[in-house]
Amino acid sequence: MTKSPPRTRIQVRNRAAILEAALEVFAARGFRGATLDRIAQAAGLSKPNLLYYFRSKEALHLAILEDLLELWLAPLREMDAEGEPREQILGYVRRKLEMSRDHPRESRLFANEILQGAPRARPVLEGELKALVDEKAAVIAAWSESGRIGPVDPYHLIFSIWALTQHYADFEVQVRAIMGKTNPYPGAEAWLDHLFGAALGSPHKSI
Amino acid sequence: MTKSPPRTRIQVRNRAAILEAALEVFAARGFRGATLDRIAQAAGLSKPNLLYYFRSKEALHLAILEDLLELWLAPLREMDAEGEPREQILGYVRRKLEMSRDHPRESRLFANEILQGAPRARPVLEGELKALVDEKAAVIAAWSESGRIGPVDPYHLIFSIWALTQHYADFEVQVRAIMGKTNPYPGAEAWLDHLFGAALGSPHKSI
DNA sequence: CGTTAATTTTACCGGGCGGTCAAATCGAAG
């Protein structure tokens, strides 16, 4: 699939420039809306030159998607079954929100892919992603059953975390249309803390 | 913009068929990914015939968007300042979730538009939508200040409702990849009731 | 400097897509 590890300095530089440019363009216009000309221009190359580094538009998109999925799943991977449940879940929420704030283009690229029916990412969703979610859902379920957090549906809890955190990146124009120039993230962090905190059962209440 | 009210029976039938087909195709493939040929075929017409009813791809998309936005804002409009706060908010959540369940294509078409930076819908977002949200946010803020619901940020509350309910339509393939063939909506309704119920402050707790 | 491989450019192709046009066909009313 991907070209074997880049050797020369030029390859490293140009591949990085292309991936950066492609992320920008794919995120902003979707797979079909993006053109190789535009990506090449943004990377400071000619189109055939770009195609010297990536066989095809498809291959380029795939390369980005692979990098992206690792980044995307990291915050959930960090959730620790041995940790304090509430802290672990709220920590996950915070990391995921930071991800949206610091990597909105990645979020939108991913959203685009899913919206179109995940033509390229579906195998990963049904394989790696499902396995990870099943594992962490079991952890949350155990926490819930042992009474360390209130009764929650772990799957819908995880979906909620995804939906809420990614919303601020994916629907940014809508958020900005309503909130103006105000930076929504400080407020969002406090709000999500409140929202999920309450849903997990107040620690004060449980005493 | 839009052609003056259709007169003949044929016009009514064909316009409806086109809008239905276009909704399907635009939702599944985005604006650029959709082709007039495909839409025309889905509507049972030839491409030039389709262009007899709608001047351009742009005009067709705009016609759909206009219809859509009315449908989309209806649930929020129904939220009644005179009603019981908790019931009003949870009712809004339920109506919005039903909207996603019954109109997933509309949801995805809208998501596509926003993701691409709302090139066609931005005026509505900054005008009508913002006005409506500001109005309802003020209502919620008043409820909150009078202690009838717990302290909440009305804007983030509304964003949360959007994000969560639409997630089940927009990210359907992801949800299905993880949950399999299970229908997520019954569980989602109970979960969202729990989540927002807790965030608004338990009515039991407030006594 | 010379040689060889890596990189970049120029020119091009075939297909698809939005849109147009003029001719043909259809349908309602007298």
Add this chain to the structure above:
DNA sequence: CTTCGATTTGACCGCCCGGTAAAATTAACG
């Protein structure tokens, strides 16, 4: 049946886009 507007079709255009071929240029190294 005729007429006239509404509707439909087929043929076509120009542009853009992904991708290719081959020549030209550049870097690496002895």
